[in-house]
Amino acid sequence: MYTNEMMNHIDQYLRRIIELQIRDVVKKSKDEESVKSILGRHTKILVKYMVKLETKGDKTENRVLVFTPVRVYLLSAKVPTKIECHFHYLDIVGVESKKSTHFSIITSDRPYSFATTGDAGNFSSNADVILTDLASAIKQIFPTVPLKYIIKKIDIQPPERETIFSEEFRPSDPRNVGPCGGFSAQYACMCDFHGVPYREEVAWDVDTIYLSHDTRLLNLRDFDHLEPKDLMAIVSALEYNTFFRGLKVAHMRLSHETLERILHVLRRSMWLEELHLEALGLRWDFLSKLSTSVISNNSPAIRTIDLSHNIIEDKGAIHLSGPIAKVSKGLCKLALAHCGLTSKGVNQMSHSLSLNQSISNSLTFLDLSGNSLKDDITNLHNFLAQPNVLEHLDLASTDITLENLFGALLRGCATHLSHLNVSHNSFSTKKGKEIPPSFKQFFTSTLSLKHLNIAGCKLPMEALKNLLLGLACNESTAGLYLDLSSNTLGAQGAHVLESCIHGVRVLQSLDISDNNLDAELASVLTAISKNPSIRTLHLCRSLTGMKPKHIPTVMDALVNLIQKDDFPLEELVLSENKLKHDLHDFINALGSNQSLQKLDISGNYMGDVGARLLAKALQINNRLRTIYLDKNSVTLQGYADIVYALEHNHSMRTIPFPVFDIAPHLKNHPDKTDAVMRKMQELLQRNCNGLKRANGQGFRLQHGFMLSSTHQLVDKLVAETQDTISLAKGGGTDNVSAVQRLITDAENCKQLMPKLQEAVRNDGHPIEMKLTRVASELSYTIKSYLEETLETMIRTGVEQCPKTLGNQIVIQDLRKALNDRLQIPDDFLQNCLLNNAGSEIMNKVG
Numbered sequence: 001m002y003t004n005e006m007m008n009h010i011d012q013y014l015r016r017i018i019e020l021q022i023r024d025v026v027k028k029s030k031d032e033e034s035v036k037s038i039l040g041r042h043t044k045i046l047v048k049y050m051v052k053l054e055t056k057g058d059k060t061e062n063r064v065l066v067f068t069p070v071r072v073y074l075l076s077a078k079v080p081t082k083i084e085c086h087f088h089y090l091d092i093v094g095v096e097s098k099k100s101t102h103f104s105i106i107t108s109d110r111p112y113s114f115a116t117t118g119d120a121g122n123f124s125s126n127a128d129v130i131l132t133d134l135a136s137a138i139k140q141i142f143p144t145v146p147l148k149y150i151i152k153k154i155d156i157q158p159p160e161r162e163t164i165f166s167e168e169f170r171p172s173d174p175r176n177v178g179p180c181g182g183f184s185a186q187y188a189c190m191c192d193f194h195g196v197p198y199r200e201e202v203a204w205d206v207d208t209i210y211l212s213h214d215t216r217l218l219n220l221r222d223f224d225h226l227e228p229k230d231l232m233a234i235v236s237a238l239e240y241n242t243f244f245r246g247l248k249v250a251h252m253r254l255s256h257e258t259l260e261r262i263l264h265v266l267r268r269s270m271w272l273e274e275l276h277l278e279a280l281g282l283r284w285d286f287l288s289k290l291s292t293s294v295i296s297n298n299s300p301a302i303r304t305i306d307l308s309h310n311i312i313e314d315k316g317a318i319h320l321s322g323p324i325a326k327v328s329k330g331l332c333k334l335a336l337a338h339c340g341l342t343s344k345g346v347n348q349m350s351h352s353l354s355l356n357q358s359i360s361n362s363l364t365f366l367d368l369s370g371n372s373l374k375d376d377i378t379n380l381h382n383f384l385a386q387p388n389v390l391e392h393l394d395l396a397s398t399d400i401t402l403e404n405l406f407g408a409l410l411r412g413c414a415t416h417l418s419h420l421n422v423s424h425n426s427f428s429t430k431k432g433k434e435i436p437p438s439f440k441q442f443f444t445s446t447l448s449l450k451h452l453n454i455a456g457c458k459l460p461m462e463a464l465k466n467l468l469l470g471l472a473c474n475e476s477t478a479g480l481y482l483d484l485s486s487n488t489l490g491a492q493g494a495h496v497l498e499s500c501i502h503g504v505r506v507l508q509s510l511d512i513s514d515n516n517l518d519a520e521l522a523s524v525l526t527a528i529s530k531n532p533s534i535r536t537l538h539l540c541r542s543l544t545g546m547k548p549k550h551i552p553t554v555m556d557a558l559v560n561l562i563q564k565d566d567f568p569l570e571e572l573v574l575s576e577n578k579l580k581h582d583l584h585d586f587i588n589a590l591g592s593n594q595s596l597q598k599l600d601i602s603g604n605y606m607g608d609v610g611a612r613l614l615a616k617a618l619q620i621n622n623r624l625r626t627i628y629l630d631k632n633s634v635t636l637q638g639y640a641d642i643v644y645a646l647e648h649n650h651s652m653r654t655i656p657f658p659v660f661d662i663a664p665h666l667k668n669h670p671d672k673t674d675a676v677m678r679k680m681q682e683l684l685q686r687n688c689n690g691l692k693r694a695n696g697q698g699f700r701l702q703h704g705f706m707l708s709s710t711h712q713l714v715d716k717l718v719a720e721t722q723d724t725i726s727l728a729k730g731g732g733t734d735n736v737s738a739v740q741r742l743i744t745d746a747e748n749c750k751q752l753m754p755k756l757q758e759a760v761r762n763d764g765h766p767i768e769m770k771l772t773r774v775a776s777e778l779s780y781t782i783k784s785y786l787e788e789t790l791e792t793m794i795r796t797g798v799e800q801c802p803k804t805l806g807n808q809i810v811i812q813d814l815r816k817a818l819n820d821r822l823q824i825p826d827d828f829l830q831n832c833l834l835n836n837a838g839s840e841i842m843n844k845v846g
Helices: 002-039 127-141 159-169 179-194 200-213 228-236 256-268 284-296 313-326 343-355 378-385 402-412 437-445 461-472 490-503 518-528 551-563 580-592 607-620 636-646 659-668 670-688 697-708 710-727 733-760 766-800 808-821 826-845
Strands: 047-054 060-067 071-076 083-088 092-099 102-107 111-116 153-156 217-219 246-250 274-278 304-306 333-335 365-367 392-394 419-421 451-453 480-483 507-511 536-538 571-573 598-600 626-628
Touching: 047 127, 060 111, 060 127, 083 179, 092 127, 102 127, 111 127, 127 179, 153 159, 179 200, 179 228, 228 256, 246 256, 256 274, 256 284, 284 313, 313 343, 343 378, 378 402, 402 437, 437 461, 461 490, 490 518, 518 551, 551 580, 580 607, 607 636, 636 659, 636 670, 659 670, 710 733, 766 808
Parallel strands: 092 153, 217 246, 246 274, 274 304, 304 333, 333 365, 365 392, 392 419, 419 451, 451 480, 480 507, 507 536, 536 571, 571 598, 598 626
Antiparallel strands: 047 060, 047 111, 060 071, 071 083, 092 102, 102 111
16 A cells, blocks of 8 residues: 555656646747747857846846857847847957856947856856856857957956866867858958858858969959948958958048948958058048057057058158157058158158067068159158168159169168169259269169169260169179160160170160160170170160161161071160061061060051061071060951961960951951951960970971071172182182182081981980879879878878778778879870970970
8 A cells, every 4th residue: 555655656756847848848849949949040059057137236137148150149038039239359449357157248339247056066057157158159251360359358256267278268260161261251340240141152262262273362352242231340340350461442432431440440350461551542631540550559560561652741640750750660551652752851750660660670672763852852862771671663753863862772771771762853954963873883783683774864974874884894793684764875875785785794684675775785785695694685666767868777786686697686676667678678587586585566567468578487486485466557468378388387486466457357357356366366376285306396497497598698798719719820729729619518518417427316206205104103103102101191181080981891991082183194194204394305405
């Protein structure tokens, strides 16, 4: 009896417990459904807690605290629930907790104080767990940034409790975060923060394109098709992103809100090093805000500032001087081209550059071109005169007096300066004022100069002479590009060039375009041909306006220049000279040239006759790689002739599309035009693929040309010699015999080149045989490398995912699948080495 009563009691008790558990499950289910319903089905719930919200006095009310990917929600505890309030993670300015049962979250609007529902010993519901989940949620968005940089005030008491959050407070390893430092998550966060729609294409572009190219400079031009409010969210995503190192915005109009976000990022970011804001219509008042933002940043990383083509005026430059003087790491690049500056603003800014001791060892790029500086730039001269590491200096079109500049350059910039642009300035016009010795001394002593642009400066003859003589005495630098164009040098300048240019062995490229050299250009070209260091020559508009009677003399000198064996010119620019038929002899001479690789003859109106001559030259020439042909009045027939020649030419790689010549034919003969241009591009592409010429073809091209030119000259000289012997029969027999032997050698030399070619030609060329062996060795090396890489990847996968990849069957299947995909076909290597690299080598060897 007693046993039955006890069993009934136990049964009723168990039923009661089960009933309560079922009710609890049902209640929780209703709670979850209510929460999901109010937040939306697409909102991911990271975690939720029942907490007590402290209200007035000591009163508390039950609330549900919900953490989502970007927001915190406070919901009522009743079913159906409702949203009491919500705030973004970036709205949180502080977190406090004096004991493990209480915590406060302080936002920019108000503080929220909570008490946990469990006792202090219940770990599942204490403040430490809730705050850890909060820190974890924020860390998922900004994984590489310590939490203290996002939440300004974190006060956890007693201090030993902070160890609970130490892992969450530390930044994650960058290798374990998403693409581009987790940009997509940060962008989504900022879209929610600003209330703008999330654009999937923005995330895809960054995660795919930027990541693929490892591009660390975010360019808003990639997203200029979006709405202005979308750009605001993209800029904001840089605030706590450690992948991107710079922001570039050029030739756009930004909204006021987007500009404000740029300033906000500058104020907060400790990783943004480059700021390029070009041609945005900015004014001096924006510079005032920008300066304040940089100065208010406790650890500014900014190293590059480019504000070119914004009319910021002197007021803007003066505002910018503040951060320039205080940036602790110094600037690397400062570009303020075409900003409406005068000497006043530049002097103030130059003074700041001098004050910041770091800048003398950091600033490598300075561009002040297009500003009206004139002569009163003492502070700029003082800065340039200090020892510095400037590599690029651009003072073009600044109305400065050049002779005053070079004293400062000599003292401070002779060691590192490699690019100097002082074009479109002038020398002093005062009578009797001599060029200072520092002008010549700078060019004598510069150690690194590679690019000198002194075009459009109306160079006095003394300055030109000192420039050339200074460079002639320089034994430290080499490979210099010198631009002397548009200096109206005239006949006097031509004489200076003629007497000095041959000794300037540091020159690699020379531009003497548009200098009114007239007939004296012929003697200048002769002098240039005596300087074998020159590889590039620009003669744009050099014959325009020249008297017709002088043009043949100049063109003869040019033909002699490209035919000299000891003058290996690689690039020649003859554009915009309107030579017409005077260009024909030069084109004929291209057949025998063995050095030119790039030629620009655009804008010469040579017509179809010139095109036909060029086609013949291209069938012989095997060195030209690029040729510019447009604006030559060539019709479709002329281009068809060139296309026919390309079928027999395997060296030409690039002929830019002749827009001006072809445009008239597109309307009248679209199909034929398309066919000719398509065929041209196909042949050029064939040449780019590196197909090797038949054995000896390179020789035969030149030999064929010799039969039609050099041999004719030999025959002429032989005939003249025989006539001379006939007239001098009474001369000594020994002399006549010696001359007869020379004539015999002259006749035999016609067959000398073919005999020499046969002497070195054989069926198994040693270079091809060596390349075949290299291809085999490389195939083995690649195979070994891929096998080792595969095993390393599998081991790494097993370590990371032991449950999934610990099964040997899975590993075998994975190894088999990867083995099939990691094979490099032998014909691919053969094509790379023999057809591509090998063809270049064989064609060069001949």
